[in-house]
Amino acid sequence: MKPAVFDYVRVNSLDEAIEALARYEGEAKVLAGGQSLVPLMNFRLSRPGVLVDINDLAEMAGVRDLGHALAIGSMTRHQQLVNNDFIRERLPILPRVASYIGHWAIRNRGTLGGSVAHADPAAELPALLTALQATIVMRSPRGERRLLAERFFLGYYSTRLDWDEIITEIEIPFPASSPGFYEVARRAGDFALVGALAERGTSGGFVTWFGLGGRPERMALPAWTAHEEERRQLLRELAGKLDLPSEEEYKRTIAVSVAGRAMADAEGGN
Amino acid sequence: MAVEQRIGLTLWVNGKEHLLEASPRWSLADVLRHQIGLTGTHVGCEQGVCGACTVLLDGQPTRSCLMFAIQAQGHEITTVEGVTPTEGLSPLQQSFQSHHALQCGFCTPGILLTAEALLADNPTADEEEIRAALSGNLCRCTGYQFIVDAVLAAREQRRDA
Numbered sequence: 001m002k003p004a005v006f007d008y009v010r011v012n013s014l015d016e017a018i019e020a021l022a023r024y025e026g027e028a029k030v031l032a033g034g035q036s037l038v039p040l041m042n043f044r045l046s047r048p049g050v051l052v053d054i055n056d057l058a059e060m061a062g063v064r065d066l067g068h069a070l071a072i073g074s075m076t077r078h079q080q081l082v083n084n085d086f087i088r089e090r091l092p093i094l095p096r097v098a099s100y101i102g103h104w105a106i107r108n109r110g111t112l113g114g115s116v117a118h119a120d121p122a123a124e125l126p127a128l129l130t131a132l133q134a135t136i137v138m139r140s141p142r143g144e145r146r147l148l149a150e151r152f153f154l155g156y157y158s159t160r161l162d163w164d165e166i167i168t169e170i171e172i173p174f175p176a177s178s179p180g181f182y183e184v185a186r187r188a189g190d191f192a193l194v195g196a197l198a199e200r201g202t203s204g205g206f207v208t209w210f211g212l213g214g215r216p217e218r219m220a221l222p223a224w225t226a227h228e229e230e231r232r233q234l235l236r237e238l239a240g241k242l243d244l245p246s247e248e249e250y251k252r253t254i255a256v257s258v259a260g261r262a263m264a265d266a267e268g269g270n
Numbered sequence: 271m272a273v274e275q276r277i278g279l280t281l282w283v284n285g286k287e288h289l290l291e292a293s294p295r296w297s298l299a300d301v302l303r304h305q306i307g308l309t310g311t312h313v314g315c316e317q318g319v320c321g322a323c324t325v326l327l328d329g330q331p332t333r334s335c336l337m338f339a340i341q342a343q344g345h346e347i348t349t350v351e352g353v354t355p356t357e358g359l360s361p362l363q364q365s366f367q368s369h370h371a372l373q374c375g376f377c378t379p380g381i382l383l384t385a386e387a388l389l390a391d392n393p394t395a396d397e398e399e400i401r402a403a404l405s406g407n408l409c410r411c412t413g414y415q416f417i418v419d420a421v422l423a424a425r426e427q428r429r430d431a
Contacts, residue, residue: 008294039317103406
């Protein structure tokens, strides 16, 4: 199908973009990479009256080192996350996880900010940002606002981003040790059926699941063990606490295996 | 909002400039096919999954169904016509023919462009890398083995050339 009629506004600066959103009072949507928004528009599941195209805002793409964290511009494309030498060196988990997003052609266009604003519960980046306790930086006519990822994501495709706000940057703190990652998808490039990130702490750790319920969930692991059966038992208990809709009940078992492999990966054993 | 805009735009396709008028809602794929007449770009799923509409945007594979034509201004677009010689076939196309890497041909333009971009980017791509790059292009008739064989053979040929 083809999208419904919309007005198109191409902006040259962040200020212009913010003005445009305010001018259309909630009728406008930001067009970033368009790899999630445009399919929805093609199927007329989304019919924005106006698109504010921010693809010319080159200043919103790129990476800065804040010392304790990387600040990554919201218009940075997924394939740039995969290829950027600086990110590969300082935060290797990010390119690794980003390489699982869609396919090459999708990654060439899709953006970090777009993925965060879209908030698909099975998407990799919202899960990684939740696991690493990243901060989402937004701008609106009221100024700048910052929110931790775990406060930002509310549920299925819903976030705390207001209609007149634009995500400008994501700050991702460097983890103490590199988290492990694993996901199961039916075909390469599909959204994950279930995925997990595992971080090893001083005694226990954390597991962040995605593809389960409405948003990524970061849960504390009371202990960390490399013993296969003990690990499964630990994860079975943790997965038991997940609040899942009945049609996703079958994923609880997958969640245990996936998190187990993410833990093994965190130990470098996978 | 209800009135459809028509906006004048300039697209740079296969080294040629095209001046046209388009509605902002027209996809790049549809404008290439219906306004410019380059029907080698195929429209399959219109949701970015099948890869039939893949074109190169500044040399990088991009879904032309998930991009509005109006957004492609200022970029260099390459379609399958742009990688086809006036006479005969390109070495990659020749390799597809000799390896029986197509049947109905609907997916072929997108696959050729993805493979051209891959070999340009990474002339030593191994089988695994070829399969990963092509995972975004669905083929419903040949299966993928012959397609991978064809790309591997084209890679060898380029190396020897």
